[in-house]
Amino acid sequence: MKDQRFVMKCGGSTLAALPDAFFEDLRDMQEKGIQPVIVHGGGPAINETLGKLGIESRFVGGLRVTDEPTLDVVEMVLAGRINKEIVRKLQKNGAQAIGLSGTDGKLILAKPVANAHEVGLVGDVTGVNASLVEGIIELGFIPVIAPIGIDEEGQRYNINADTAAGAVASELGVDTMIVVTDVPGIMRTVDGEKIVLPQVTFADIEEMIRSEEIYGGMIPKVRAAMSCLHGNVKEVLIVNGSADRVLSRAVTEGDIGTRIIRS
Numbered sequence: 649m650k651d652q653r654f655v656m657k658c659g660g661s662t663l664a665a666l667p668d669a670f671f672e673d674l675r676d677m678q679e680k681g682i683q684p685v686i687v688h689g690g691g692p693a694i695n696e697t698l699g700k701l702g703i704e705s706r707f708v709g710g711l712r713v714t715d716e717p718t719l720d721v722v723e724m725v726l727a728g729r730i731n732k733e734i735v736r737k738l739q740k741n742g743a744q745a746i747g748l749s750g751t752d753g754k755l756i757l758a759k760p761v762a763n764a765h766e767v768g769l770v771g772d773v774t775g776v777n778a779s780l781v782e783g784i785i786e787l788g789f790i791p792v793i794a795p796i797g798i799d800e801e802g803q804r805y806n807i808n809a810d811t812a813a814g815a816v817a818s819e820l821g822v823d824t825m826i827v828v829t830d831v832p833g834i835m836r837t838v839d840g841e842k843i844v845l846p847q848v849t850f851a852d853i854e855e856m857i858r859s860e861e862i863y864g865g866m867i868p869k870v871r872a873a874m875s876c877l878h879g880n881v882k883e884v885l886i887v888n889g890s891a892d893r894v895l896s897r898a899v900t901e902g903d904i905g906t907r908i909i910r911s
């Protein structure tokens with residue numbers, strides 16, 4: 649990786665299980681002058697809290713159907729519980745971190761998604777306050793960003809965390825985005841055996857979506873990957889968070905998980 653800066657998206661599927669070693673790895677990278685920017689999810693924790701409140705979770709095309717009461721819970725869980733938990737774990741392992749939501753300093757500007765009539769207050773990113781993120785990095789902190797967006801009128805939006813991370817990576821102009829999840833990469837069954845594909849192109853992805861070999865939560869990841877690879881981002885890596893030294897291996901060696909490239 650030429651760039652010393654990268655964006656990492658950390659999925660809710662894996663957050664609770666991330667070992668201390670994962671955060672120590674981030675600390676070591678920070679000490680070496682590598683600058684991670686973290687965007688996180690938290691879908692399972694949102695489902696759990698909504699469930700406790702007796703609110704049913706509904707998804708259309710992988711996006712949570714979000715009204716104002718749901719958005720209160722989404723913001724509370726993502727910008728409160730999960731964001732602060734990540735910051736605490738980083739600090740406990742010797743890294744320096746500051747947590748913010750996309751609404752702070754209008755970090756993530758958003759507009760309603762095209763199918764807002766179906767999903768409600770779900771947003772697409774229209775802009776990222778890159779200078780705010782850069783300012784935090786310059787101060788020596790890892791920015792930890794919750795995927796809530798805001799528009800110029802002050803309306804909040806729930807944004808899929810993969811989509812938010814892709815937009816942040818694009819706007820910061822980093823070379824690499826690393827998507828940390830609960831599987832070792834994009835998998836395919838070959839001769840009855842499940843294998844991890846070391847590299848996939850856009851054409852491979854489109855074919856695997858058509859054949860339903862890529863489904864569910866993997867779809868927003870590959871779509872966000874393709875979208876940021878249309879811009880300045882050169883590679884997106886999908887990796888498993890519990891693999892040993894996964895981030896430094898992804899950043900320095902790139903020999904882990906699935907690499908998505910333009911062609």
Ligand SMILES: Nc1ncnc2c1ncn2[C@@H]1O[C@H](COP(=O)(O)OP(=O)(O)O)[C@@H](O)[C@H]1O
Nearest residue numbers: 659660661829831833834835861862863865866
């Ligand atoms: N081809 C594929 N290879 C690997 N995982 C896949 C594939 N297609 C769909 N998936 C699913 O995508 C899931 C990861 O997405 P998701 O659960 O939304 O994670 P996260 O919370 O990290 O965003 C995997 O656990 C797996 O069930």
Ligand SMILES: CC(=O)N[C@@H](CCC(=O)OP(=O)(O)O)C(=O)O
Nearest residue numbers: 660689690691711712807808809
């Ligand atoms: C619009 C939308 O669906 N937003 C997501 C935001 C969190 C997320 O994306 O978390 P994961 O990365 O863990 O899936 C949600 O409400 O669940």
